[in-house]
Amino acid sequence: MFLGDASTLLSVLNRRLPELGLVRYVCTETSWIESVLFWTDIRVGTSEIVLLQSNITVNYIKRKSDYVHEPISRTGLESIWRKMIELEILAMAFNPYEGMMAKISPTATPFPYRADNLWKIQSYVEDTRYGEKYFDGNFERSVEIKTRVGSGNFFRNEHSFPVKPYFNGQISKIASF
Incomplete structure (x- = not known):
């Protein structure tokens, strides 16, 4: 996750790691709260009503x-x-x-x-x-x-x-x- 917009990410990575060949279409821009959905395997854009009615499993682990x-x-x-x-x-x-x-x-x-x-x-x-x-x-x-x-x-x-x-x-x- 990059804390910034896709154009800044592309500029930085293509300058420092050009061998990655990063292109815009593989980047997804979201707000911070939408990134929380993404990292918990919930589709970004899921409505609040669906989220409130869902039985979301909480996982606790020691790291x-x-x-x-x-x-x-x-x-x-x-x-x-x-x-x-x-x-x-x-x-x-x-x-x-x-x-x-x-x-x-x-x-x-x-x-x-x-x-x-x-x-x-x-x-x-x-x-x-x-x-x-x-x-x-x-x-x-x-x-x-x-x-x-x-x-x-x-x-x-x-x-x-x-x-x-x-x-x-x-x-x-x-x-x-």
């Missing part, structure tokens, strides 16, 4: 954040992609912090991660490593049950099992390195 201070090399990125393919991972979130974010003082907001952070990588990892050791082979089964039966009360107990995210009604794997 790990790593703050990147130096660019990842091409070899490093290729290694990440190979590992994602091997693990059948569908998504890994990269949140950039340069540009306008770098111009905001760390003391101006409760979110101080500005200077020296190029981006954040979000992944799902720690609960699995801990859970597999602690629950001796029952962790994945317990997560599956929690996802299907009790995903709505995840934050009522800090030691609760995590739940898996859904994409298009299917439980999916996400980044777990």
Whole structure:
């Protein structure tokens, strides 16, 4: 997601990464709130009435954040992609912090991660490593049950099992390195 209009995005990316060959027709401009719909697999433009009448599933998951201070090399990125393919991972979130974010003082907001952070990588990892050791082979089964039966009360107990995210009604794997 780019926080700006398509023409600015095209100008920046075609100047810095011309090998991508980005063209206007693959860009979708939306308001911030419409982007929320997009990222939750709801068609942009869905009417408020339909949204209010819908039974939208809420997914709760635990994620790990790593703050990147130096660019990842091409070899490093290729290694990440190979590992994602091997693990059948569908998504890994990269949140950039340069540009306008770098111009905001760390003391101006409760979110101080500005200077020296190029981006954040979000992944799902720690609960699995801990859970597999602690629950001796029952962790994945317990997560599956929690996802299907009790995903709505995840934050009522800090030691609760995590739940898996859904994409298009299917439980999916996400980044777990």
